[in-house]
Amino acid sequence: MATVCLMVTTEWNCRPRRSKGSAVPDQAAAAKFYVDVFGWKLEAGQDSSGYLHIKNGSEFIGGIPPREQLPPNVPPHWMLYFQVDNCDASAAKAKELGGKLLMLPTTMKKVGRIAIVDDPHGAGFALYQALPH
Secondary structure, X not given: OOEEEEOOOOOOEEOOXXXXXXEOOOHHHHHHHHHHHHOOEEEEOOOOOOOXXXXXXXXXXXXXXXXXXXXXXOOOEEEEEEXXXXXXXXXXXXXXXXXXXXXXXXXXXXXXXXXXXXXXXXXXXXXXXXXXX
């Protein structure tokens, strides 16, 4: 069973609902847009990565990485994360069923394992396996 997961660099707050991370060329302009449209609050991460955490009320619901953390040709987009028990097995299953692995399962320090997948129709999403607590 997959659970949609909220992307936060220092912790993952998983809830059974939609949540996403945004990748945009101008982090400050995107931040202002979403704050003005939705009334979200933004907080810098506890590290020096430049990642902005999006909060709706008191809950973290996503984030906006700085452009320099993204590959140069990645267009602006939102990324949906699904929490899975085993990132490697889920990525292999997605590939077996016709998905395309855009990023092989990778360990993110202090976070967990992540893979990025296109489904057979080209819709992208991420798989996320939390670190054991």
